[in-house]
Amino acid sequence: MSSSQRPNQLFRNLNAKVASIPMILTALVVFVGGTAWTVLYSFTNSKLLPRLTFVGLDQYHRLWATPRWLVSIENLLIYGVISLVFSLVIGFILAALLDQKIRFEDTFRTIFLYPFALSFIVTGLVWQWLLNPDFGIQRVVRDLGWTSFSFDPLYNSSIVIYGISIAALWQGTGLVMCLMLAGLRGIDEDIWKAARVDGIPMWKTYLFIVIPMMRPVFITTLVIIAAGIVKVYDLVVAQTSGGPGIASEVPAKYVYDYMFFAQNLGQGFAASTMMLLSVVIVIVPWAYLEFGGRKRG
């Protein structure tokens, strides 16, 4: 394309620019504009309608003084740690088991991954039923003769977040397994041969050779899980609606409720800005590690 006359610089490649309008609008208006708008209005005292009356950090002071928000944050931390640790460990173990040249690999993989196709609403409702103390697992065990058996996480405010985590793990571990399996398949077979020749036991090979080699896969998986954790919303809505009381509230639900029910937009904006901040804290170091060192030309 050598016809570079000055005046038609803007119209060069016009079709591509026209075709990119949706992307440009999405990037600038929704992603940049929308985010900036929300952050800006989080410093106002907007109630039912957004208004530009600035009140400084008042909304944030109020946010961190609200018990419900504190419970939400605590739940998010517990849920996050459980999700990260268990889905990584279980996902990796399952992938390692599937990688042993076994038969019916496809069948097993299909079974482990199918919950991932289901929505969080469906997941939450199934586990709500399984964990129902009157009819679910607790009842079954009691009917077997162990009458003092107690397993009612969804009705016990001190452990309700663990009940939600069980459902989340059931739904999401398959994905981690798939990513790990892809990573394991990328390991050179010669590594295994060398380890075998040297007489290194299998678990040691995994722990000290294979896992360090899979670092990129682990980091990617970590970022995906972490981004999902912050967004957790539907699962809680379906399983407990935040109850009993406020025991299983999460930040995403706080935002939604304050924006659309409590008609306290300022609080909603402040809370969502805090969510954004938590993502930034996770993503920026990762992006720095991943892209900072070697900027592609």
Next chain:
Amino acid sequence: MVDIASLSTSPEALRRDGAGPSGPKPRHVLSRRNIFLYGTLVVVALYYLLPLYVMIVTSLKGMPEIRLGNIFSPPMEITFEPWVKAWATACTGLNCDGLSRGFWNSVRITVPSVILSIAIASVNGYALANWRFKGADSFFIILIVGAFIPYQVMIYPIVIILREIGIYGTLTGLVIVHSIFGMPILTLLFRNYFTSMPEELFRAARVDGAGFWGIYLRIMLPMSLPIFVVAIILQVTGIWNDFLFGVVYTRPDTYPMTVQLNNIVNSVQGVKEYNVNMAATILTGLVPLIVYFISGKLFVRGIAAGAVKG
């Protein structure tokens, strides 16, 4: 194919299974290793299947049997009444026409959203791969970074935009929202795919005088059907399973299936009918499950593509 594609079933992995005299290691079928290996896998598989089994079993029982028996026992008397009720007469608020309303709403949301989002993203990806203009990459980076922003941050500004245009609460509005939030991952998917296609193809078409749309429609589109299938799988399951956007951007009579399901099951009034609830839950999960079981490896490729950056 794409480098993404090699993730799920890489050629090495396939070759490794067949080839290589891996030494005279006698394989007893019932070695301790095998018992442990398959034993663990079977137990875990049972655990994963259990909820699905309980769902199906519960939905086929009558309420008296549910109150008496345990949730794992198969139904003594199979009844399809809960399924009929869940589909046709279960109540949410004032509407008593069952989940069928939500089902058709979801169809009317999913079909146009999938078509629109894929049309936009594939053209975007094509422009980014073959027709770069100044600044295109910056927009693309913003788009990808934007994929990590929690939706909650952008929900309300979008409400305002849609209200200004006058489509807040309509299915059109929701379709646009789905297209917006599907854009980052799909654009990435298509961009990487088109970039991996041979450059000569594009050049030859240019020499023959084909333009932007001509090359897209006559060369790129027919050659990239697999990636379109992956994108369709990704979008159908994703949009069908969406709850947050449905609840924010639609009104009760246009609620998608997931929202209606949640309202039916978690409604406070009336006697809880667990069999109807479970039938409704299966019905809602059926579409993505069918997509999953039919698409098989392509689904895995789709989520790997969605998960791993190119």
